[in-house]
Every structure is written in C-alpha cells, then in structure tokens.
Amino acid sequence: MELYHHPATKFVAGFIGQPNMNFLPATVTQATETTLSVDLHSGGSLTLPVKSGSVAVGTKVEVGIRPEDVAIGENITMDVSVLERLGGVTIAYGKLPDGTSFCASLDGVAPAKEGAPLSLSIDPNTCHVFTIDGTALPRLNAPTIAM
Secondary structure, three states: HHHHHOOOEHHHHHHHHOOEEEEEEEEEEEEEEEEEEEEEOOEEEEEOOEEEOOOOOOOEEEEEEEEHEEEEEEEEEEEEEEEEEEOOOEEEEEEEOOEEEEEEEEEEOOOOOOOOEEEEOHHHHOOEEEEEEEEEEEEEOOOOOOO
C-alpha cells in the first residue's frame, strides 16, 4: 500500500494497481511550495497539492490519475470506446480530446455508453505528479499507511 499511495517513480506507479494508472501530459502554469497548477494537454486545468520543489512554470510534467479516483463530473471529457460492466463497477476505456488513452473505474450503474462522450471529475487530492524523468513529486494529502 505504501508503493500504491507513495510511488517514487512513474514506473512503479504504472504497475501497481488494476486497472493501471492513467498518465496525462501537462504543462506547469504556476508553482508554489505546496501547490502546482497545470494545464492538461487534453483540456482543463488542475491545482495539485504537491511539494513542487524547483519545478518552474512552463515545465512539462505528467499527472497520474488512478481509474478508481475518477467520478462522473466536469473536469475532462472522454470518448468512451469500451465499457466493462462488472456488476458493482463499470470500467470505461476511451480517449481524451488530445488522443491520450484513459480508463475510469466508475459505479456499476454509471450513465456511460460506448461511442459517446463522458464527462469526468478528477479530485486533485488523489493525483500524482511526475517530472519528465519519471520522478514523483511528494503528495501533501496522500494517505498515511499504518502497519
């Protein structure tokens, strides 16, 4: 669970969890010690609670979003190509406007249809940010794992 919630690299984040984490290309628009604002290349923007360190405005990053941390909402729109209705969960696969593949794990009765757009919401508190070399920026609101 420590690796799941606090991956040190994009590589680790990409193979922990099922379905796999989504990685969205983004550009930094503002950076403070405790937040990073980004414009997603697929459209929309997010302000993320991370220790941004020396990340400068204009830097390319990738935002990691786990499929189970996505809900029906208004942050981004995905064109749904495949739905897996599994009872209590519906897995939606598709593409964002920039062509980036995306996967969302939604409620089993989610109002999604193959071949139709689906508006989704992303909670910034659940996102991960990776620099271009794959290093994770520390999340400020990540769960603490008690062992």
